[in-house]
Amino acid sequence: MMQISDSYNQKHSLFNAMNRFIGAVNNMDQTVMVPSLLRDVPLDMEEKDEMVNSNGATNYFSMRDMHSYYILLKSIRNDIEWGVLQGDDRKKDKNTMDKSRVEDGDAEEDLEKLFHYHLGGLHTVLNKLTRKANILTNRYKEEIGFASWGH
Template identity: 85%
Template sequence: MMQISDSHNQKRSLFNAMNRFIGAVNNMDQTVMVPSLLRDVPLDMEEMKEEVTNGAANYYSRRDMHSYYILLKSIRNDIEWGILQGDDRKKDKVTHMDMVRLEDSDGEEDLEKLFHYHLTGLHTVLSKLTRKANMLTNRYKEEIGFGSWGH
């Protein structure tokens, strides 16, 4: 039974975090009517200040709002529909050592690769746990003779 005190813990649940993310991306998608207007627009004001001091070369080395828009929509789709397992993703395959380098790097991390690495791992673990739960359920049914009741 869920109690009122559980609502704080519920806010920290993976399911609710995914729902908040999907809601935010859906809101973004409904608000942004012309995504192409986001091209070449820095994501935040700090990037804009840095570009003014470092010049145009630095400007094109960073992601703009349009690329983040596409990234966020792609991640939302991966959560809702699963990660593509074709040739498209083979080039994006991240090993454990790649992940450690991505997380420890001083520069901007590749959030999409980190997300896919962790989502794939979470999916694998949840699939194994699902099989275990199904095995336990079937074993219990065998023990109590549930399978013979229907015949």
């Protein structure tokens, strides 16, 4: 019984979500032998419909072709694996914000809530990006005619 519960919790861990995303992007990268073939290839209609927000606005991905999407996913994977370099200005702004929060005296209470909020958001985004990397991989296979090969 404990093993089932642990498996369920591990499925929802940030570490596993990052590994799934990195694996999906690695698979995409190995499958897409000629990335330039993705230029000017639009997303299929089902995917476009899914990318319209409830207020009718389209999101970031829907404005791009599959090649731009491919480059973006690889860039995010690299940021996860190697870290994001931040300029001195961004660090100063962050330190200023952190200082003001500590001076307010409620920083310790907010840290746990803030952590859980961002953890949940990051997990959601990673799951969506993983799905999109898998969609791109399958769409590439369709475009070059080997969709019937193993997934």
